[in-house]
Amino acid sequence: xxxxxxxxxxxxxxxxxxxxxxxxxxxxxxxxxxxxxxxxxxxxxxxxxxxxxxxxxxxxxxxxxxxxxxxxxxxxxxxxxxxxxxxxxxxxxxxxxxxxxxxxxxxxxxxxxxxxxxxxxxxxxxxxxxxxxxxxxxxxxxxxxxxxxxxxxxxxxxxxxxxxxxxxxxxxxxxxxxxxxxxxxxxxxxxxxxxxxxxxxxxxxxxxxxxxxxxxxxxxxxxxxxxxxxxxxxxxxxxxxxxxxxxxxxxxxxxxxxxxxxxxxxxxxxxxxxxxxxxxxxxxxxxxxxxxxxxxxxxxxxxxxxxxxxxxxxxxxxxxxxxxxxxxxxxxxxxxxxxxxxxxxxxxxxxxxxxxxxxxxxxxxxxxxxxxxxxxxxxxxxxxxxxxxxxxxxxxxxxxxxxxxxxxxxxxxxxxxxxxxxxxxxxxxxxxxxxxxxxxxxxxxxxxxxxxxxxxxxxxxxxxxxxxxxxxxxxxxxxxxxxxxxxxxxxxxxxx
Numbered sequence: 001x002x003x004x005x006x007x008x009x010x011x012x013x014x015x016x017x018x019x020x021x022x023x024x025x026x027x028x029x030x031x032x033x034x035x036x037x038x039x040x041x042x043x044x045x046x047x048x049x050x051x052x053x054x055x056x057x058x059x060x061x062x063x064x065x066x067x068x069x070x071x072x073x074x075x076x077x078x079x080x081x082x083x084x085x086x087x088x089x090x091x092x093x094x095x096x097x098x099x100x101x102x103x104x105x106x107x108x109x110x111x112x113x114x115x116x117x118x119x120x121x122x123x124x125x126x127x128x129x130x131x132x133x134x135x136x137x138x139x140x141x142x143x144x145x146x147x148x149x150x151x152x153x154x155x156x157x158x159x160x161x162x163x164x165x166x167x168x169x170x171x172x173x174x175x176x177x178x179x180x181x182x183x184x185x186x187x188x189x190x191x192x193x194x195x196x197x198x199x200x201x202x203x204x205x206x207x208x209x210x211x212x213x214x215x216x217x218x219x220x221x222x223x224x225x226x227x228x229x230x231x232x233x234x235x236x237x238x239x240x241x242x243x244x245x246x247x248x249x250x251x252x253x254x255x256x257x258x259x260x261x262x263x264x265x266x267x268x269x270x271x272x273x274x275x276x277x278x279x280x281x282x283x284x285x286x287x288x289x290x291x292x293x294x295x296x297x298x299x300x301x302x303x304x305x306x307x308x309x310x311x312x313x314x315x316x317x318x319x320x321x322x323x324x325x326x327x328x329x330x331x332x333x334x335x336x337x338x339x340x341x342x343x344x345x346x347x348x349x350x351x352x353x354x355x356x357x358x359x360x361x362x363x364x365x366x367x368x369x370x371x372x373x374x375x376x377x378x379x380x381x382x383x384x385x386x387x388x389x390x391x392x393x394x395x396x397x398x399x400x401x402x403x404x405x406x407x408x409x410x411x412x413x414x415x416x417x418x419x420x421x422x423x424x425x426x427x428x429x430x431x432x433x434x435x436x437x438x439x440x441x442x443x444x445x446x447x448x449x450x451x452x453x454x455x456x457x458x459x460x461x462x463x464x465x466x467x468x469x470x471x472x473x474x475x476x477x478x479x480x481x482x483x484x485x486x487x488x489x490x491x492x493x494x495x496x
Contacts, residue, residue, distance in 0.1 A: 039149045041125065046142045047134050051076075052273045053127040053145075059083070063118040063151040065103040068125075071146040076129040077230065077272050083121025087174050087264070089113040091231050092203040093127075099154045106235055108153075111160045111202045111209060114167065114174070114234055118151070125149075128272040158201075158208040161237040165245060174232050174264035176245055179366075185242045186222070186364035193384065194223040194369075196299060197248070197257055197324070197354040203228035213237050220384070223359070223369055227257045230272055232264045244366050248301070249287055251275040256288075256315060259297040260370040266290055285314045297321045297373055299352060304334035317342065318485075321374060322352045329470045336463070336474070343459050344430045346483030350376040350400065350476050358384070360398050376400025376476040385443075386473050387415040388462055392452075399461070399476035407454050408480075414473065416464050417443040422472050424464040426450060429457075457483035 043053045059066075068080070068089075075094035080102065082088045088102050091112030100110045102118060109115040125147060137143055165179040186192075199205035200212050205228075207215065216224050217239070224241050226233045227248040236243045246259040251271045258265070265271075267283040267290075274280040291298050299322040303310045323339060325332050335351070342349050350373075360377040361368050377400045379388060390397040392410045397403065414435065416422050424435040424446045435446035452458035458480040464473035 038151075041147045041149075043127070043145045043147075044142045045129070045137065045145050047137050047139065049129070049134075051129050051276070053129070054124065056122050056124050057149065058122055059118060059120050061120050065101055065108065065151060065153065066118045066123075067150050067152050067154050068100040068102075069098060069148045069150075071148060072144065074127075074129065074145055075133045076127055079126040079128070079269065079272075081124040081126075081172075083119045083123060085124070085172050086170060087114065087172065088116070090174070090264075090268075092229065094130075094133075094204075099156065101154055101156055106160050106162060106164050108156070109160050110156060111158060111200070112228075112231055112234060113160055115160070115164065116167065126269075128269075128275075131276045158210060160233075160235040161209055162235075163238045163243075164235040166234045173266065174234065176232075176234075176262050179245055179262070181366040181370075183242075184363070184365055185240070188364075189362045191358040191360050191379070191384075192222040192364055192369070193220055194225065194357050194359050194373075195219075195221045195355060196225050196246075196259065196322075196352055196357055197227050197301060198225060199228055199248070200226065202226075202233065203231040203248075209237050213239050213241055216241055219355075222364065225257075225259050227259070230268060230275075232261070232268075242364060242366060242369070244369065249284065251280040251284055252277070254281075254284055254311060254314060255301045257299040257301055258287075258291050259299060259373070260366075261296050262294065281311065281314050288315050288319050292319050297370065299324060302326055302331065304331050304338070317347060317349070320349050322350045325351050325353050325380065325471070325474065327354075332471055340427060340430055343461075343477060343479075345485045346457055347485050348376065348479065350378050351380065351474055352378060353380050356380050356382060378476045380471070380474040382469075382472045383417040385415075385417050386464075388473075388475055389413040390478055397478055399478060401478050403452065403478060403480040405454050405481050406452075408452050410450050410452060410460065410478070412448050412450065412460070412462060414446045414462055414464065415440075415443060416445070416472055418464075418466060418469075418472055420466055420468070422464040422466050424462070424473075426460055426462055427477075428460040435462075452480045455481065457481045 039057050041055045078093045080089040089112055102113045103109045104117055106115045165176040166174050200207055200209050225244045225246040227246040229248045229250050232247050245261050246257055248257050265287045267286050270283045271280055298319055300320055301324045323335055325335050339351055358379050359373050361372050377398045379399055390412055392408045412426055414424055422444055424437055425432045426448045428450050435448045437444050437446040450460055459477040461477040462475045466472050
C-alpha cells in the first residue's frame with residue numbers, strides 16, 4: 001500500500017457507524033470518535049513509530065473543562081495546545097493521576113496545566129514517547145495507544161496549586177508572567193537553606209506537590225526550586241516555603257538545571273522530540289545560549305558521575321553559573337579539582353549540591369535569593385550550625401565576595417559540628433593549606449591567615465572533610481583582582 005491512506009468502515013459497540021479508522025502504513029494509525037463532548041484518538045505504535053505523535057481535534061463549543069484519560073499504560077510527555085495554539089498543558093505521563101484536566105480554575109486543573117476556558121476550535125494533542133516505552137513493545141508487534149477526551153468532571157488527586165504563575169493570555173510558549181519575584185518571605189539577614197534540584201510526579205518523581213512542600217518544610221528548607229524534568233511548573237502550592245521557578249533540561253545523557261526562569265525554553269519541544277538522537281545536541285546548545293541571554297542560572301548536574309557525559313561543545317564552561325559537587329567522594333574529588341582549575345584560569349563558577357546548599361541573603365525574596373546565588377554567597381554544610389567568618393582590615397566578607405585590589409591579610413575562621421575531628425584546608429590560589437583544628441565544647445574550630453597581593457589574581461576557599469563521612473563543609477571563594485580566561489576550551493583535568 002506504500003504511504004497512501006485507506007479509509008475503512010468500523011463499528012462501535014452499539015452498532016453505529018460514527019467511528020472512522022484511518023490507517024497510515026509505516027507511520028501511525030489512529031481512530032477518532034466524532035461526538036460533541038467525547039472524542040477518542042488511537043495511535044497504533046510499534047518500535048519504529050516516530051517519537052512524536054500528533055493529532056488535531058475539534059471542540060465544537062466552549063466547555064468548562066477538558067478531561068484527558070489514557071486507556072494505555074504508556075510513558076512520555078503530553079502537550080496540549082488550544083484553539084489559539086497556546087500551550088495549555090505540558091507534563092510527563094505515566095506518573096500520578098491517570099486523568100489530566102484543564103479547567104477554568106487552578107483548583108480543578110492538573111499540575112503542568114494552564115487554567116481557563118476550553119474554547120471552541122481546533123486543539124492539538126502531541127505525545128512524545130520515551131525510549132523506555134518502546135522497549136515494552138514486543139518486537140514485530142503494534143499496540144494501540146488510546147487517548148480519550150471529554151468534558152466530564154473528574155476528581156483529581158492533586159492540582160497545580162493555588163499560586164498560578166502563568167495564564168492563557170500569552171504567546172505560543174509558556175510565560176511565567178504572574179510569578180511575583182519581589183514577594184517577601186523573611187526580613188532576617190542570614191543563611192537560607194535551598195533545595196536546588198527537585199522533582200515531583202509531574203515529571204517522574206515520587207511525591208505530589210503537596211507532599212514535596214510538606215517534606216521540604218520538615219527538612220527545614222527555606223527555598224524550593226522545582227526542576228521538573230523537561231517540564232515547566234505553571235503554578236505551585238501556596239505556603240510559607242519560597243518557591244523559585246526552574247526546569248531540568250535532559251536529553252541524550254546531558255542534564256542541567258535552569259533556575260530563575262521566566263518562561264519555557266524556546267526549544268523544549270524539539271528537545272522532547274529528539275531526546276535520544278544526535279540532533280538534540282543543537283537544541284541543547286540553543287537552550288544554553290537562551291539561558292545566558294535571559295540571565296537564568298545554569299547549574300550543571302553531576303558533570304563527573306560515571307555514565308554521564310559532559311559535552312563542552314554543547315555546554316561551554318563560560319555559560320556555567322554552578323556545578324553540582326555530586327554525592328560520592330570520587331565525584332566530589334573530580335568536581336572540586338575541576339572547579340579549582342577553573343578558578344586558577346579566572347573563571348568564577350560556584351559549587352552547589354542538591355541538598356544542604358546555604359545561600360546568604362539580606363532578606364528573603366526570590367529576586368534577592370537569585371541575585372545572591374549569582375554572586376556566589378554560598379556554602380555547603382552537612383550541619384547548618386557550621387559557621388565561616390572571613391575578615392580583612394576590620395571588614396567582614398561573605399564567600400563569593402570580590403575584594404578591593406590591594407595588599408591585605410585575610411583571617412579565616414571555621415566552626416564545624418562533627419562527632420570526629422575533621423580535616424580542614426584553605427585552598428589559596430590552588431594550593432591546599434592545612435588549618436589548625438582544635439576541639440571546642442560542641443565541635444571543632446580552625447583558623448588561618450593568608451595574604452592577597454595587589455595587581456594579581458587571588459582567590460581562596462575553605463573545605464572540611466571527615467575521613468569516613470566525607471565532605472562536611474565547602475565554601476565559595478573570596479577573590480581579588482582579575483584574570484581574563486583564555487578563549488580556548490579548557491581541558492577537563494582531574495587528579496589521578
